[in-house]
Amino acid sequence: MTQFAVPPVYADYSKTENMGDRTIFLAGPIQGADDWQAQACKNLNFPSLDLVVANPRRSDKTWEFQFDIQVDWEVFHLDKAAEKGSVLFYLSKEAQHNCDRAYAQTTRLELGWMMAMHKAGFCKNLIICYETGFTGLRYIKRRLATDRAFADVILTDCLAMATSYAHIKATCNT
Numbered sequence: 663m664t665q666f667a668v669p670p671v672y673a674d675y676s677k678t679e680n681m682g683d684r685t686i687f688l689a690g691p692i693q694g695a696d697d698w699q700a701q702a703c704k705n706l707n708f709p710s711l712d713l714v715v716a717n718p719r720r721s722d723k724t725w726e727f728q729f730d731i732q733v734d735w736e737v738f739h740l741d742k743a744a745e746k747g748s749v750l751f752y753l754s755k756e757a758q759h760n761c762d763r764a765y766a767q768t769t770r771l772e773l774g775w776m777m778a779m780h781k782a783g784f785c786k787n788l789i790i791c792y793e794t795g796f797t798g799l800r801y802i803k804r805r806l807a808t809d810r811a812f813a814d815v816i817l818t819d820c821l822a823m824a825t826s827y828a829h830i831k832a833t834c835n836t
Contacts, residue, residue: 664713666703668721669735670728673714673742685714685747686828687740689773691766692719696757698821702750705825711833716743740772744785748828749776751788752821753802755795765797773802781811787831789816791824 667673673685686706688699699719706715716739720727743749751773756765779785790806792799806812816827 663709664707664711664715667714667716667739669718670725670731672735672738673716675714675742677712684712684832685716685739685743686832687716687743687747687749688718688752689740689749689769689776690752691754691756691769693763694756694758694760694765695754698752698754701821702752702825705822706829708829713829713832714739714742714747716740736772740776743832744776744779746786746832748787748789748832749785750824750828751776751790752824753790753792753796753799755793756797770798777805777812777815780815781809787828789818789824789827789831791818791821794819 665673665677688702690698692699697719699717703715703717706713718732718736718739720732740749751769753766753769753773759765773790776785776788780788790802792802803817806815806817816824818824818827
């Protein structure tokens with residue numbers, strides 16, 4: 663059964679031995695972005711498979727945001743997904759501008775971190791989905807196209823396709 667992990671609650675990896683091998687982390691903008699994670703979660707809901715979908719967008723607004731708890735949760739689940747699952751980035755265009763914060767600043771840092779981990783062999787299944795209008799996309803595409811280390815990174819503009827790739831790669835442990 664698909665288990666959805668949302669901060670501050672961690673995934674329960676004790677339910678099955680293989681679940682740690684089947685984690686998909688949904689990486690991408692939250693602040694200033696539409697809720698693309700909701701559609702990704704619908705696409706990844708497989709009742710017959712032991713799968714963890716780690717979604718950093720908090721659905722429970724009653725929990726008071728605590729920066730350290732959020733970051734620790736994200737790092738823990740990103741590491742799980744990078745180790746044997748899939749890390750799925752969705753680079754959505756900015757929906758609501760905030761003058762006090764650069765759009766997708768955390769996403770850009772995490773993308774660089776995962777690209778470096780992929781290049782070093784520690785993040786095997788990296789899927790990058792983008793929406794036309796995401797600023798800086800030209801540079802990201804160029805880096806992926808010109809470095810052989812990224813030849814197996816999946817780059818698509820279709821969220822449904824990206825979630826399918828993430829699921830296949832996480833469950834096949836390729």
